[in-house]
Amino acid sequence: MAILTVGTAAGDFASLAAALAASQGGDTINLPAGVYTDQTATVSDGVTIQGVGGTAYLVAVTPVPNDTSILAVNTTGNVTIRNLAFSGAFTSNANGANAAGIRYFNGNLTLAGDAFSGNQDGILATPLNGGTGSIVIQNSTFTNNGVSDPTLTSGYGYTHNIYVGDVSSLSITGSTVTAANVGHEIKSRALTTTITNNIVADGPTGTASYSIDTPNGGAVTIQGNTIQQGPLSQNEAIISNGEEGSLHPGSLGVSGNTIVNNDPNPGSIAVVNLGVTPASVTGNLIAGLPASQIDHNAADTVSGNVLTSTAPVIGMQTLVDGAPVAVGTATADTLSTTAAGAGYSALTGIGTPGLSLSISATGSGGHTASFVLSQPGFTGNTAVASFFDTNTGLAGATITWSVYANADNALYGTATLLGSQSFTDFGGPLISASSGFALPFTPSGAYSLTERVTIVPGSLPVPEPMAFVLLAAGIAATGLARRRRARRRRAG
Numbered sequence: 273m274a275i276l277t278v279g280t281a282a283g284d285f286a287s288l289a290a291a292l293a294a295s296q297g298g299d300t301i302n303l304p305a306g307v308y309t310d311q312t313a314t315v316s317d318g319v320t321i322q323g324v325g326g327t328a329y330l331v332a333v334t335p336v337p338n339d340t341s342i343l344a345v346n347t348t349g350n351v352t353i354r355n356l357a358f359s360g361a362f363t364s365n366a367n368g369a370n371a372a373g374i375r376y377f378n379g380n381l382t383l384a385g386d387a388f389s390g391n392q393d394g395i396l397a398t399p400l401n402g403g404t405g406s407i408v409i410q411n412s413t414f415t416n417n418g419v420s421d422p423t424l425t426s427g428y429g430y431t432h433n434i435y436v437g438d439v440s441s442l443s444i445t446g447s448t449v450t451a452a453n454v455g456h457e458i459k460s461r462a463l464t465t466t467i468t469n470n471i472v473a474d475g476p477t478g479t480a481s482y483s484i485d486t487p488n489g490g491a492v493t494i495q496g497n498t499i500q501q502g503p504l505s506q507n508e509a510i511i512s513n514g515e516e517g518s519l520h521p522g523s524l525g526v527s528g529n530t531i532v533n534n535d536p537n538p539g540s541i542a543v544v545n546l547g548v549t550p551a552s553v554t555g556n557l558i559a560g561l562p563a564s565q566i567d568h569n570a571a572d573t574v575s576g577n578v579l580t581s582t583a584p585v586i587g588m589q590t591l592v593d594g595a596p597v598a599v600g601t602a603t604a605d606t607l608s609t610t611a612a613g614a615g616y617s618a619l620t621g622i623g624t625p626g627l628s629l630s631i632s633a634t635g636s637g638g639h640t641a642s643f644v645l646s647q648p649g650f651t652g653n654t655a656v657a658s659f660f661d662t663n664t665g666l667a668g669a670t671i672t673w674s675v676y677a678n679a680d681n682a683l684y685g686t687a688t689l690l691g692s693q694s695f696t697d698f699g700g701p702l703i704s705a706s707s708g709f710a711l712p713f714t715p716s717g718a719y720s721l722t723e724r725v726t727i728v729p730g731s732l733p734v735p736e737p738m739a740f741v742l743l744a745a746g747i748a749a750t751g752l753a754r755r756r757r758a759r760r761r762r763a764g
Contacts, residue, residue, distance in 0.1 A: 318349020474502030491522030
């Protein structure tokens with residue numbers, strides 16, 4: 273077992289493809305943090321590929337020459353891909369308009385701490401041998417994948433954040449899957465599908481159809497997730513099972529999730545089960561839906577679910593380099609209609625942008641922006657804060673997100689560090705990064721969400737945009753408008 277490195281030093285390989293061609297089963301390929309443009313490759317042995325010293329960005333700026341993906345996996349071995357980011361994979365209408373960050377054909381694949389954004393498909397798995405192989409996705413992010421251009425008819429509505437064909441098993445844990453374009457957030461035809469402890473959210477701009485779709489049934493477990501259907505969803509069903517024929521044995525279990533409907537469609541429904549075996553929908557917190565729209569199948573077991581339609585007032589205030597920023601200076605959440613204390617703008621929904629602004633980062637020290645969150649009246653005890661950074665060319669900048677718990681609001685002082693995550697901004701196109709933290713909320717507590725930007729000395733001032741998103745148990749959309757829309761199922 274050897275370690276192969278992609279780089280410019282003596283003994284390094286000039287490209288990922290060259291390193292893979294020289295590798296054997298059990299080898300590890302190291303990609304130093306940086307941007308690797310238009311480097312497509314195929315994994316044909318059981319190897320580990322990992323970004324070292326930070327994230328290695330594999331960016332496609334021209335159509336992928338293999339017409340399938342940035343990275344293809346076709347091996348009988350075990351493959352692990354860690355700390356890599358894939359963006360920009362695309363191909364023409366004639367070639368299916370379904371290029372993926374990763375295209376899976378064979379083997380046992382583990383993704384750990386990877387990111388997929390702005391691809392026609394995030395990951396697309398089309399196993400050569402149905403019913404074999406496994407895919408494990410851990411602590412990864414999938415954002416804004418899928419074809420949004422209706423002229424690309426081959427891919428429009430048929431491409432997704434995650435689309436896995438009939439492998440033996442798919443497992444997704446600890447990951448964030450958001451803002452799919454027209455297709456689904458997650459679609460799985462696996463014999464066994466396990467989706468636990470993730471955020472699956474359309475957000476305010478995602479146009480996904482189903483949040484989770486298992487069209488061929490199977491043994492499906494959906495547990496402990498936060499699942500949010502956004503206002504622009506293409507379909508009223510949030511979770512769908514067996515609608516294309518229940519070809520795989522097993523049943524659907526949906527338990528312990530927070531399921532939030534922000535879609536104003538009056539026909540929205542949490543679970544549509546068309547499988548031959550009754551489903552179990554139990555112990556979920558469901559916001560924005562009446563009891564009659566939890567599950568449509570009278571044969572299913574539906575029990576112990578808690579319904580809520582109450583939205584607490586959650587306030588945000590912004591500080592740049594320690595000085596408060598007036599609400600009018602930043603671009604506040606357009607859904608905010610009230611204030612929660614002096615200088616605060618209010619948040620009243622799940623998955624809506626909390627606050628966004630641009631700060632001018634210059635000098636070796638850069639700048640610090642803090643979002644101070646207060647939630648008087650909040651009755652839940654957990655939430656997930658996600659941070660999205662849109663690249664604007666801050667090459668060499670180090671972006672660090674930190675979450676602090678505050679004892680009180682006095683000077684917004686920080687007391688307890690709950691979590692921190694850093695990444696390097698390489699200035700390449702289509703690169704974005706996100707990170708999430710679980711916040712142990714207590715009623716009337718306050719939390720500081722801080723972004724620190726440190727750039728290379730001598731760089732020019734560059735606006736650094738950022739956005740904050742809160743996904744919190746117990747928050748529901750209020751005053752949903754009633755409008756009708758034709759029911760559409762996006763296949764693929």
